[in-house]
Amino acid sequence: MNEYIYKCFDCNKTYGKDEVEKNLLYLCSTCGKVEKNQPLKGILLVEYDYDSIKKKISLESFFNYELGKFWQYSFLFPLDKSKLDSIPDKLAKITLPSNCVQKLNYEGRNFFVLNETCNPTLSFKDRASSLVALKAIEMGITKIAAASTGNAGSSLAGICARLGLESVIFVPKNIPEAKRIQIQSYGAELILVDGDYDLAFDTCIEISSQKNWYIRNTAYNPLTIEGKKSAAYDIFISTKGKMPDVVFIPTGDGVILSGFYKGLAELKKLGLIEKLPKLISVQAEGSDCFARFYIANVFEYKSANSIADSICAGAPRALYYGAEAIEKTNGSVIVVSDEEIIEAQKITAKQFGMLLEPSSAASFAAYKKFIKLNENQNETYLLLFTGNGLKDISSLSIWNDPVVPLTPSQIKDKFF
Amino acid sequence: MNEYIYKCFDCNKTYGKDEVEKNLLYLCSTCGKVEKNQPLKGILLVEYDYDSIKKKISLESFFNYELGKFWQYSFLFPLDKSKLDSIPDKLAKITLPSNCVQKLNYEGRNFFVLNETCNPTLSFKDRASSLVALKAIEMGITKIAAASTGNAGSSLAGICARLGLESVIFVPKNIPEAKRIQIQSYGAELILVDGDYDLAFDTCIEISSQKNWYIRNTAYNPLTIEGKKSAAYDIFISTKGKMPDVVFIPTGDGVILSGFYKGLAELKKLGLIEKLPKLISVQAEGSDCFARFYIANVFEYKSANSIADSICAGAPRALYYGAEAIEKTNGSVIVVSDEEIIEAQKITAKQFGMLLEPSSAASFAAYKKFIKLNENQNETYLLLFTGNGLKDISSLSIWNDPVVPLTPSQIKDKFF
Numbered sequence: 001m002n003e004y005i006y007k008c009f010d011c012n013k014t015y016g017k018d019e020v021e022k023n024l025l026y027l028c029s030t031c032g033k034v035e036k037n038q039p040l041k042g043i044l045l046v047e048y049d050y051d052s053i054k055k056k057i058s059l060e061s062f063f064n065y066e067l068g069k070f071w072q073y074s075f076l077f078p079l080d081k082s083k084l085d086s087i088p089d090k091l092a093k094i095t096l097p098s099n100c101v102q103k104l105n106y107e108g109r110n111f112f113v114l115n116e117t118c119n120p121t122l123s124f125k126d127r128a129s130s131l132v133a134l135k136a137i138e139m140g141i142t143k144i145a146a147a148s149t150g151n152a153g154s155s156l157a158g159i160c161a162r163l164g165l166e167s168v169i170f171v172p173k174n175i176p177e178a179k180r181i182q183i184q185s186y187g188a189e190l191i192l193v194d195g196d197y198d199l200a201f202d203t204c205i206e207i208s209s210q211k212n213w214y215i216r217n218t219a220y221n222p223l224t225i226e227g228k229k230s231a232a233y234d235i236f237i238s239t240k241g242k243m244p245d246v247v248f249i250p251t252g253d254g255v256i257l258s259g260f261y262k263g264l265a266e267l268k269k270l271g272l273i274e275k276l277p278k279l280i281s282v283q284a285e286g287s288d289c290f291a292r293f294y295i296a297n298v299f300e301y302k303s304a305n306s307i308a309d310s311i312c313a314g315a316p317r318a319l320y321y322g323a324e325a326i327e328k329t330n331g332s333v334i335v336v337s338d339e340e341i342i343e344a345q346k347i348t349a350k351q352f353g354m355l356l357e358p359s360s361a362a363s364f365a366a367y368k369k370f371i372k373l374n375e376n377q378n379e380t381y382l383l384l385f386t387g388n389g390l391k392d393i394s395s396l397s398i399w400n401d402p403v404v405p406l407t408p409s410q411i412k413d414k415f416f
Numbered sequence: 417m418n419e420y421i422y423k424c425f426d427c428n429k430t431y432g433k434d435e436v437e438k439n440l441l442y443l444c445s446t447c448g449k450v451e452k453n454q455p456l457k458g459i460l461l462v463e464y465d466y467d468s469i470k471k472k473i474s475l476e477s478f479f480n481y482e483l484g485k486f487w488q489y490s491f492l493f494p495l496d497k498s499k500l501d502s503i504p505d506k507l508a509k510i511t512l513p514s515n516c517v518q519k520l521n522y523e524g525r526n527f528f529v530l531n532e533t534c535n536p537t538l539s540f541k542d543r544a545s546s547l548v549a550l551k552a553i554e555m556g557i558t559k560i561a562a563a564s565t566g567n568a569g570s571s572l573a574g575i576c577a578r579l580g581l582e583s584v585i586f587v588p589k590n591i592p593e594a595k596r597i598q599i600q601s602y603g604a605e606l607i608l609v610d611g612d613y614d615l616a617f618d619t620c621i622e623i624s625s626q627k628n629w630y631i632r633n634t635a636y637n638p639l640t641i642e643g644k645k646s647a648a649y650d651i652f653i654s655t656k657g658k659m660p661d662v663v664f665i666p667t668g669d670g671v672i673l674s675g676f677y678k679g680l681a682e683l684k685k686l687g688l689i690e691k692l693p694k695l696i697s698v699q700a701e702g703s704d705c706f707a708r709f710y711i712a713n714v715f716e717y718k719s720a721n722s723i724a725d726s727i728c729a730g731a732p733r734a735l736y737y738g739a740e741a742i743e744k745t746n747g748s749v750i751v752v753s754d755e756e757i758i759e760a761q762k763i764t765a766k767q768f769g770m771l772l773e774p775s776s777a778a779s780f781a782a783y784k785k786f787i788k789l790n791e792n793q794n795e796t797y798l799l800l801f802t803g804n805g806l807k808d809i810s811s812l813s814i815w816n817d818p819v820v821p822l823t824p825s826q827i828k829d830k831f832f
Contacts, residue, residue, distance in 0.1 A: 068515065089519060093769070097513040097534060099484065103505060118513065118534040120769065122806065161769030173821040178809050184816040185805070187766030194821040203824045207831055350603030353509070353536065353577030389601070390538065390806040393594050400600040405589040405610035408619045415623055 003052070004078050006044040006222060008032070009321050017078065020044065021139060024212065026220050034205060034220070036198055037301040039319035044222045045262065046078050050269040059272060065237055068098040070127065070230040076266060077131060077226055083138045090137070093162040094120060094130045100231075101238035101382075104352050111367065112244055112382040114231055117354065120162065121182075122388035124231070124256060125155035131227030132156070132216045133163050139214070142166055146216040147204035149197050150179030151310050151387060156216050157188035168213060170204040172197045176309070178393065198315070218255045219317035228259025229266065235382065236267055244277050244382035248334075248366050250359045251281040251290050252311035254322025256384065261325030277382070279331035281322065282366040284341065284359075287312045291333040293323055307338045307395055308358035310387055334366040341365050342399055345389070355389030355396065419468070420494050422460040422638060424448070425737050433494065436460065437555060440628065442636050450621060450636070452614055453717040455735035460638045461678065462494050466685040475688060481653055484514040486543065486646040492682060493547060493642055499554045506553070509578040510536060510546045516647075517654035517798075520768050527783065528660055528798040530647060533770065537574035537598075538804035539567050540647070540672060545575040547643030548632045555630070558582055562632040563620035565613050566595030567726050567803060572632050573604035584629060586620040588613045592725070594809065614731070634671045635733035644675025645682065651798065652683055660693050660798035664750075664782050666775045667697040667706050668727035670738025672800065677741030693798070695747035697738065698782040700757065700775075703728045707749040709739055723754045723811055724774035726803055750782040757781050758815055761805070771805030771812070 006015040008028035019025065025044075027033070032042025053075055065072045071091055074081040084091065097118050103110055116124040129152070136144050145168040146156045153169035160167040167188040171180070172195060184190050193200040201217060208215045218224050236243060243264075249257045257279060267273045281290045284306035293299055299319060304312040316322065326332065336344075341358050344365035348354050356364075363383040371381070389396055406414065422431040424444035435441065441460075443449070448458025469491055481488045487507055490497040500507065513534050519526055532540040545568070552560050561584040562572045569585035576583040583604040587596070588611060600606050609616040617633060624631045634640050652659060659680075665673045673695060683689045697706045700722035709715055715735060720728040732738065742748065752760075757774050760781035764770050772780075779799040787797070805812055822830065 095515045099511045158769045181812045181816045185765040185812050192819045192821040194823045349601040353574045396597045396601050400597045403608045405608040407610045
């Protein structure tokens with residue numbers, strides 16, 4: 001059994017694991033708060049006995065992990081390894097592609113991407129959904145609920161179907177049709193909430209708490225950050241320890257940013273890396289809460305709107321921890337417009353053969369902007385590509401006009 | 417350099433590799449024919465010096481290949497390995513997921529799937545597109561053309577974008593919007609032919625031949641069958657040589673069926689397997705040419721129509737070689753209705769968490785039908801899942817009705 005505790009990010013109060021897990025506690029019981037249009041207060045972070053883990057592992061043992069089988073890091077997850085070992089068939093079903101880190105080249109310069117667009121449900125969110133689902137299996141819970149704007153919900157629904165669990169997904173009423181169909185197809189119970197994502201978030205927590213369903217709401221469940229941190233380990237292994245200098249992370253609620261930072265900080269605590277890469281939070285112009293907080297250190301709610309719906313968040317749930325990730329890594333925030341996102345979506349499709357949803361294309365838009373201003377030939381860059389473009393065909397249709405049919409003789413005229 | 421020749425499937429005439437490759441010959445110069453509403457005549461098959469390869473390889477050496485890096489079988493491809501070795505970055509971009517073979521369970525019975533739904537462009541066709549594209553690079557050709565109903569075209573367009581090649585895709589005018597957008601997004605030149613797939617096929621060949629573009633048309637280019645055969649090798653490695661007894665293959669033009677059979681026959685020639693699995697061709701009721709040919713041994717054109725658009729072919733281009741695959745493996749043909757396909761799409765989504773396009777769901781529909789009639793507890797089964805359901809959201813929307821939005825108090829009433 002792993003030794004770990006939970007610790008409140010805001011007030012540092014600590015909790016034994018049973019206290020949290022047996023009572024299905026999510027936020028700090030002292031300062032935790034879910035408030036409308038506010039970031040979460042009292043997020044719980046999992047803390048391990050890093051000194052003892054450090055003695056047991058080595059660089060070589062870490063490099064021996066098989067990429068894609070992220071549960072192998074079980075000593076750095078709040079999981080009971082012996083229970084994992086009893087479900088090999090289930091684990092096989094949630095394996096991620098092993099070629100997650102890829103080298104690309106743009107205008108003569110190499111950079112790396114963490115490509116999560118071919119995951120089981122085609123998005124990064126599978127890392128969090130899978131870890132939450134494994135924990136549910138360990139705890140003997142068979143039903144998991146989540147509030148979602150679409151992607152987290154379709155991920156949880158798909159992962160639950162793979163693992164034989166039930167899911168209930170609360171979504172705002174304006175959810176895009178394709179995402180609704182995805183969630184339903186996987187067999188989830190879909191609850192269309194007559195309101196926005198905030199109302200879906202609160203309603204999900206209220207109903208699920210009374211029903212004793214396990215709740216996957218992002219940032220609210222500590223295992224969402226834990227699941228996402230595995231990306232940092234995967235990059236460490238893929239690059240044989242040569243971590244990139246700068247990492248670009250699409251940011252809405254800030255949970256990928258938070259998780260990635262936690263993973264990096266743990267690699268440092270374990271003596272595996274010396275320095276953390278700079279984390280660049282990538283935001284859309286219409287959803288720039290992290291950017292405003294970075295400048296003024298004050299949170300102000302502003303309703304969010306962008307073509308990159310997956311990173312739209314007027315009140316990022318993991319704002320405070322995400323902001324620490326930026327600050328402690330000497331990172332920053334880059335804001336890109338919807339036009340820049342579409343331009344990036346074009347380049348990534350045409351030059352790299354990767355269809356990205358707008359939030360992922362935003363990474364590339366930010367990278368382009370960054371290297372224009374901060375050209376440093378000695379720095380290495382990594383971009384997170386978090387979701388497949390086929391999850392949002394409507395964004396691709398903006399820049400791909402219908403074509404006029406031609407007869408064979410018209411086609412000959414065209415070419416000769 | 418590999419030693420290989422090309423041999424006509426129909427008249428057995430043989431060709432040296434230069435004769436075929438330097439002249440961009442596709443079909444047999446003696447009996448080859450592309451005729452409207454007819455299967456192709458004179459398909460060329462690549463033949464290797466199997467005796468000499470047999471001496472060089474062993475079971476152990478074969479098992480050492482890394483799954484996903486299908487070009488490692490270069491000694492069984494018409495490729496120049498030394499040229500491959502010089503493009504490692506390009507090869508990394510076309511790597512397939514390594515967890516291609518997965519074990520699933522339905523009604524208490526295990527079976528295997530070859531899951532190709534998370535390939536680079538989310539379909540099996542990437543195997544053929546990639547091999548054709550690697551050959552183009554080897555030959556110094558920078559532009560590849562293909563006729564397609566949608567999937568082969570989007571695959572070729574995506575793979576070409578990854579490898580820095582240009583593509584021209586000829587499609588019939590009634591192509592579904594999402595597939596059109598995919599092809600365009602990857603930067604292919606899209607030619608909408610004012611007619612059906614047959615006209616697109618012929619027009620593509622006519623224009624491309626004059627332009628000296630390399631042609632990827634399925635079955636017409638011998639490397640489409642070669643690329644698809646790699647699936648048989650991957651299964652051999654994944655199962656550590658314990659090949660399934662029966663394999664279910666969605667069949668339209670019959671090229672996956674043909675390729676899979678050729679791969680199996682080669683494994684046998686190399687002494688790696690003793691017996692070929694039975695190959696079951698899976699057809700849709702509205703596109704059942706193989707089924708009719710299997711019974712009457714006569715080809716008759718019938719215009720094809722089914723929800724499973726990827727396996728619609730009124731005149732399967734690889735009919736005769738595909739029919740041999742069925743006959744020589746003691747296989748058969750199973751025909752499934754659109755209703756059975758939709759039912760299978762539901763089960764695979766809800767129980768296995770896999771969104772499949774209808775042609776892939778057809779595999780499962782046929783498997784269900786088969787085990788009902790041929791229950792044999794000692795036989796092992798493998799199904800090909802060839803395309804992701806997100807490539808065809810409209811088929812999923814048939815069985816997922818919109819949901820009525822509820823207020824929080826209505827939601828409480830619902831659950832308590």
